[in-house]
Amino acid sequence: MTSEIxxxxxxxxxxxxxxxxxxxxxxLHTYGQSQVNKAPWYGKEVFREKxxxxxxxxxxxxxxxxxxxGDKKFYGxxxxxxxxxxxxxxxxxxxxxxxxxxFPSFGEKEMEQLIAYLSFIRYIGExxxxxxxxxxxxxxxxxxxxxxGGEGGDIGPDISAKEEYLSPxxxxxxxxxxxxxxxxxxxxxxxxxxxxxxNEVADLAAAIRSYMAPTILPSGSFDLGNPENxxxxxxxxxxxxxxxxxxxGGDIGPDxxxxxxxxSVTQIAGKMWNHAPKMWQLxxxxxxxxxxFQRGEMANMISYLYExxxxxxxxxVSAGSTVIQEKRCLSCHLLQGEGGNLSKDxxxxxxxxxxxEMSAEMWNHAPTMLEKRMEKEIQWPxxxxxxxxxxxxxxxxxxxxxxxxx
Numbered sequence: 001m002t003s004e005i006x007x008x009x010x011x012x013x014x015x016x017x018x019x020x021x022x023x024x025x026x027x028l029h030t031y032g033q034s035q036v037n038k039a040p041w042y043g044k045e046v047f048r049e050k051x052x053x054x055x056x057x058x059x060x061x062x063x064x065x066x067x068x069x070g071d072k073k074f075y076g077x078x079x080x081x082x083x084x085x086x087x088x089x090x091x092x093x094x095x096x097x098x099x100x101x102x103f104p105s106f107g108e109k110e111m112e113q114l115i116a117y118l119s120f121i122r123y124i125g126e127x128x129x130x131x132x133x134x135x136x137x138x139x140x141x142x143x144x145x146x147x148x149g150g151e152g153g154d155i156g157p158d159i160s161a162k163e164e165y166l167s168p169x170x171x172x173x174x175x176x177x178x179x180x181x182x183x184x185x186x187x188x189x190x191x192x193x194x195x196x197x198x199n200e201v202a203d204l205a206a207a208i209r210s211y212m213a214p215t216i217l218p219s220g221s222f223d224l225g226n227p228e229n230x231x232x233x234x235x236x237x238x239x240x241x242x243x244x245x246x247x248x249g250g251d252i253g254p255d256x257x258x259x260x261x262x263x264s265v266t267q268i269a270g271k272m273w274n275h276a277p278k279m280w281q282l283x284x285x286x287x288x289x290x291x292x293f294q295r296g297e298m299a300n301m302i303s304y305l306y307e308x309x310x311x312x313x314x315x316x317v318s319a320g321s322t323v324i325q326e327k328r329c330l331s332c333h334l335l336q337g338e339g340g341n342l343s344k345d346x347x348x349x350x351x352x353x354x355x356x357e358m359s360a361e362m363w364n365h366a367p368t369m370l371e372k373r374m375e376k377e378i379q380w381p382x383x384x385x386x387x388x389x390x391x392x393x394x395x396x397x398x399x400x401x402x403x404x405x406x
Contacts, residue, residue, distance in 0.1 A: 043117025050104035050114070055095075058121060065095065073122040075262050078115050079312040079385035082359040087382045089366050103367060108353070111360035119310050123303075124224065125264025128168065128199060133207025140194035140204070145185060149211040155185055160211035168205040169224075169299050172269040177292040179276050193277055196270035205266075223296060224265050230304025237291040237301070242282065245308075252282055261306050268302050312355070312389050319386070320394025327381035332372050335398075342372055351399040355392040 047053055055065035062068075074081055096103060106114070137143050145155040152158075159166070175182065186193055196204075234240065234256075240249035245256045261268055283290060293301075324330065324346070330339030335346045343365070352358040373380060383391075 043113035043115070043120075046106075046110045046114045047117055050106070050110075051101055052104070052114075054101060059126065065099070066092075069118065069121055070126075074118055075122070077310050077312045077385055078119060079355055079359075079388045081115055081118055082111075082356060083383045083385050083388050086359070086362065086366075086388075087380075089363070090370055090380050093367060093370060105364040106360040108357050108360065111363065112354065112356040115356055115359075122262065123265050123306055125202060125266050126199060128202030128204070128206030130203075130206045130210045132200075133203035133205070134210070136200055136204050137207055141191050142194070142204075144189065144191060148208065155189070156182075159208055162212070164216050166205055166208055166212070168202045168266040169269055170295070171205045171208070172201060172266070172273055173293050173295070173298045175273060176276065176298065180280060180290060183277065183280070195274040196267075198267070199264075201266040201270040201273075202264075223299060225296070225299035225301070225303030227300070227304040227307040229297075230300035230302070233297055233301045234304060238288055239291075239301075241286065241288055242279075252286070253279075256305055257308060259305070261309050265299065265302055265306070268306065269298060272298075272302075312385055315386065315389030315391070315393035317390075317394050317397045319390035320392070320397075323383075323387050323391045324394065327383070327387075328378055329381075331376060331378055332369070343369070346395065347398045349395060349399070351396060352392065355388055358392050358395065359388065 047056075047058075053062040055063045057064060057068040057070065059070040074084075076084075093103065137148055142148075143152040145153045146160075147153065147158040148160045164170075183193070185191070234245070239256075242250045242253040243256050244251060244254075263271070280290065282288075324335070329335075329346070332340045332342040333344060333346050334341055349361075352361070370380065
């Protein structure tokens with residue numbers, strides 16, 4: 001992508017749909033191990049290449065044999081999604097055999113990339129409605145201070161005359177940076193602080209763009225954030241003076257881990273804006289400097305907070321041993337001289353880099369496992385996310401660190 005792209009606002013919808021899927025450089029964590037590039041953008045390619053799109057639709061693109069993943073969004077952690085896929089395997093595999101679809105196997109990092117993409121579908125969100133947004137410009141009283149298409153007030157700048165293309169996040173970022181000044185105008189002109197729900201931020205941005213002349217789209221305008229950069233920003237912006245994170249920080253604001261962030265990035269940004277007046281008052285009282293954001297910083301911070309909700313707690317070796325017994329893994333696998341001889345010795349399995357890499361190995365092995373279980377008339381082992389985490393901890397304990405993969 002070049003540094004600047006000129007285009008007409010009539011192409012806005014196309015740009016939104018394609019650009020909102022670009023999340024390059026997303027870095028996520030796995031139990032404190034080495035960081036793995038699991039950019040959802042790459043996960044979308046895995047989703048296509050493995051044929052998932054032949055049965056599953058995402059925002060109007062894809063088949064109809066399985067659930068619409070844009071409509072039936074997933075809410076949970078990475079391992080909860082991995083467990084759902086595992087539990088769904090027998091039904092999906094039988095359907096693939098009937099339709100002639102090839103069974104997809106996954107490389108070491110492909111499962112991680114796919115899980116990241118599916119987990120971030122709800123975060124990406126949907127494009128805004130220009131029609132709804134135009135009504136919001138009046139209902140939220142934006143037009144009392146700003147001009148849109150030549151109509152409106154002169155208190156604030158004519159946003160529709162700006163040269164740079166306005167993404168929903170850029171809109172909230174700009175509003176936030178000018179928050180105290182905006183609040184003064186609200187008080188002077190008896191205007192209520194506008195709050196946003198649902199998709200209203202995206203709708204509002206779509207409406208504003210509809211008034212804009214052909215403009216410039218700076219590179220990165222629709223990047224939705226890098227969690228690793230956001231982690232640093234949470235500390236730099238002194239968020240932990242008020243908020244708690246993993247046992248560290250203040251008790252004035254809510255614990256970041258406890259916050260409900262099962263929303264799109266623009267919805268989360270809208271919630272931050274809604275919360276701003278109360279936050280500004282507390283910051284003034286505590287003599288904390290008001291934080292402003294450079295381009296993209298708000299997206300980085302939000303992506304980090306969002307990612308916190310997706311990360312699973314580590315499992316335990318003892319609970320993993322129980323999973324091995326309860327799920328009857330030793331009916332086929334050998335372990336310390338006991339069990340079956342139909343599959344790998346669990347102690348000889350190469351050490352995994354992450355629980356999701358273990359999930360990929362299990363998935364690739366699933367057709368053979370299903371066949372053997374049916375022969376032995378043993379029920380398919382349904383797993384929870386805790387089962388997955390505990391199983392990973394147990395398998396890791398069987399392999400000496402010296403034999404870990406380089």
